[in-house]
Amino acid sequence: MTDESSPALAVRDLAVEYATDRGALMAVNGVSFSVAKGEILGLVGESGCGKTTTAMALLRLVQHPGRIVAGEALIDGGQNIVALDEKQLRSVRWRRIALVPQGALNSLNPVMRVKDQLGDVIQTHEDRRIGGRELRERIEHLFMLVGLPSRVYRLYPHELSGGMKQRVCIAMAIALDPPLVIADEPTSALDVIVQRVVAQTLLSVKQRLGMSLLLIGHDMGLMAQMADRVAVMYAGEIVEIGPTSAVLGNPRHPYTQTLIASVPTMRTRGLPRMGSDESAPDLASRPRGCAFQARCSSVMDVCRSVAPELRAVGENQRAACHLYPDGVA
């Protein structure tokens, strides 16, 4: 079933719907992408764009009133996460696909020592019983990989700094050596220097274990440091995807262009001049055509009737925009 050429993760037409008072709301509206073996794919967008919901769907952690209504997600060309039953899911989570959660600072159990939380993950998901000494060795090996001192073994979460807690979460995610890790804003609550150190840790762990990483975030600057490719989400859809340097350096979709123009840099002073329209997309009443039409400065008639599909706009770069009807190279 495993085959070198199949991607670590292949997502096709994934859709997640939330039931609300105002009717069904498509938080993720037919998203397709893949993560190659050893690759870091960044999934970026602003609040409410569906990036975290996508991640949750891939772990089958979408909670009521949300539900996955369409699509598939194949791990390594094999198991389809969307179709697994609870028992199968238990064998996939942590072992095949693991999560470094958003707000990892609060996701550790405050009344359990670090060693017991890590031990729990390992014991629960390994098929065999693991002895105390072996367990300790494994945990210490994990500490070594993520750069934690061994004294952390006996500590409680409140005794750790933010960066150390984040490393514990990374250690947990890689405890069963999964081929794919999903990291949701793994460094967002950290100060920039600590953020850089933790990002370096994540990169070196990825390198050593040869895993793939789906990196969820809103910080384009961080994506530029870490991701091989990025996918930009808007209103539950991927509007542009391609190599990081191409998407950030030569964005083609008007939304990506807005997003990148709004990122401040330390080399230019002053504010970017941009429209002040801030109407967030209303997911419960999508317009016909393109979801970005109301905010788009290049909007055309066709955008109000036909939803654009992802088309090639460069080498391995695709954008969903009617400005590029035949695709551009």
Add this chain to the structure above:
Amino acid sequence: MTDAPRTLLEINGVTKLYRTPHGQEVVALQDFNLMIPDKPARIVAVAGESGSGKSTLASLVLGFIKPTSGEIIFRDRSVERLTRGQRAIYRRHVQAVFQDPYGVFNPFYRIRHVFDLAIRNFKLARSRSEARNLVEEALSVVGLRSEEILDRYPYQLSGGQRQRVMMARAYLLHPDLIVADEPVSMIDASLRASILSIMERMRDTDGISFIYITHDLSTAHQISDEIYLLYQGATVEHGSTVDVLENPTHPYARALIASIPEIDRRWEGEITGLNEESQQAETGSGCCFYPRCEQRMDRCLSAQPALFSILSASEPHRSACYLYEREEDGER
């Protein structure tokens, strides 16, 4: 009328200590000095990471807490010794905009209520039509239309709109100073510029100065004239924003700026010595950055360095690091 005050705000040697339940003293802010001239209006950034003391500073300036020692002077008057009447005036002339555009609203009242309260408390208008005009003007300054906003409830507005409402409320009082504590950190990047440009416009056309408190050096770089960079409660570098951020001198400032993930520049190499764990290490009375510093010397453990002037800078630029100490140096 007396003479015009020399300065709008002076913070002179302010220290704020907190005591933990175990009796330990924690220095939130240490011997902090800041001056904002009366004119022209300026945006003064106070930047630092979490725990650097920047929000303590906001609370001190707004009078929520009192300094352990030192003095805050507003228009030549010590803020701690204001009479009741003077304090009311101070509260009007120094306004605040906070980080969380969700938490500051009472969810049960329409947006109108925010403005009604301010007008009533500060007796800004004599008639309803006068009040209406004031509110309309304030909303137009922040790019909102009163008929689209006033009858809404907070939950019906986006974060950016709420933050504009808070800016409009502050503007309504025509303050001299607005303390803006992380006003854009919870707002999506594509909307930040529009909020920050309101601050610029208020500075340039209305003569309102800002203390812009932020952890984000790139927005400080975008809009501030002057910057104080804090580390563990003390100023480590101060000067014009261009000087400090484009030619940082303090090892901490350099590391911080080199770690900002920028879209068009990759991090260079790896940083190793800056692990936050060493942050808690005991340095006694020496430089608090010593445990993480890549250029530390024995001298650094002797005493907390004063702010030494950087002579090459055209405007006053000071750095709390012994690398810039000279023979004749005394404090300031």
